[in-house]
Amino acid sequence: MTIAVVGAGLGGLTLARVLHVNGIDAVVYERESSREARGQGGMLDIHSGQWALREAGLVDGFLAIARGEGQDMRLLESDGTLLLQEDTPEDAPLLRPEVDRADLRALLLDSLPEGTVRWGHAYESADNGVLRFAGGGTAPYDLLVGADGAHSRVRALLTDTRPAHVGQNVVELGIPDVDHTHPDLAAMVGRGTCWVLGDGISLAAQRNGDGRVRVGLSFYDTGEDWFTTSGIPFDDPAATRAHLIRLLADWDPRFTALIAACDDTIRRWPISTLPVGLTWPPAPDVTLVGDAAHLMPPVGEGANMALLDGARLGLALTAHPDDVPTAVREYEREMFDRTSAAARLSADLQELLMSPDAAQRLVAFFQPG
Incomplete structure (x- = not known):
């Protein structure tokens, strides 16, 4: 099984790591020239994604870099009125800790064998089991995984839908x-x-x-x-x-x-964003993970879904090492259901933030009843 992953984001790296711990090799092709080529953004609220990190054998490493105090939250109106303050006790469980995206990505990169990530390889096209890169060069694949983010170019192999x-x-x-x-x-x-x-x-x-x-x-x-x-x-x-x-x-x-x-x-x-509930007809040799599959508003679900995508696909391929189409169908059925629910929740919260009475509605969201 030759697995080519396009994009060294959280979903693609988690997939490569879960495959690695289960004895399956993958190659990750990343257009950036190196891991330090650009900044990686701010903090991430990792909750359901902790399951994926556990399957990747990295949960202890994650807990070492996670910030429990990052769960603290203050909500104010523009005139300075404090509406809500939540301070995390020192002994509170790390249910939704914050972690620096760069630190989490580094944890994943450092867990992979040298050479797993091929830097400076920008995707250009793919068909008939051959991946082509901008500027020349090709690579074979039995399975091509688009992990190339919001503006995924691999996505076009499966659907014409755009964000x-x-x-x-x-x-x-x-x-x-x-x-x-x-x-x-x-x-x-x-x-x-x-x-x-x-x-x-x-x-x-x-x-x-x-x-x-x-x-x-x-x-x-x-x-x-x-x-x-x-x-x-x-x-x-x-x-x-x-x-x-x-x-x-x-x-x-x-x-x-x-x-x-x-x-x-x-x-x-x-x-x-991509439409809530986006699906596509199954293809035997192409699938998507992370924002490439289900771009959501930035309200705390996207990174978790990407981690889960990578782990779920890795486990499906582990369970069906000689049957890639079956593994892809199994993964996509679970992914479509899971991420549709997360995308709906994210869209509802996005609508709340854009409403005239957002402050009061957000207080009710965090303190229901």
Whole structure:
């Protein structure tokens, strides 16, 4: 069985690891030139995905890098009113700990034999058991697994469906070494995540394991072209911060102080999703994992589903080592059901965040009854 995985994200690496511990080789082809080629984003809330890490033999390593205190949460209105505060006891079980995405990816990469990941291999096309790379080069496969994320090119082998913008655009900034540079803001954010909900705008400030606070400003009911039509001068970080502060002029000054304290690293992130319940006719030699299969709003389910996809597919292939089509059908049946439920939950929470009474509804969501 020759298994080619396109994409060295969480789902693809988990698949390779679960196969490895069960005595099956796979090769992961990644377009980035090295594991350090780009940043890996912020913190992840890993809950159901812990099962996958246990199947991969990595749960102890995960618990060593997980941050239980990252489960802390504060929810405020834009005028500074505190609606909800949840502080995690020191002896609380790690049911939903936060972990730095880069640390989790490193844990997976370091668990694989040298040469499993082939860097600098950008997918171009595939058919008849031959994978072709941009710039030349080919590789054989009995099974091709698209683990190449939201804008997956492998997905086109199975479905014409593409992600659609959901009316949310995020401007992401950050404050480095916040405890030393801005201890007052560090205290306000706390050890986990501080959410602030306003009218058509939300702010999420999240503590990272490296001492950085990532600040995400979400603008709702905005179009896919909002970054070019908003009038924000994104090529000038100082002017961008000033513009964002003006947009939050009626917010509590503590929140605009967060924006003012951010450095010049600014990311623009349009939010898109795949349709809830997306499926495709089974193919004997191609399947998808992670965002390539079921891109969801970024509300805490996507990374967990990717980890579970990788483990479930790995176990299906282990159970049917001489019958790839059967393994793929078995995996996809379970994956479609599981991820449809997660995508529906994510879409409902996304709709809640975009509603006029989001603050009150979110309190009810976290404290039902």
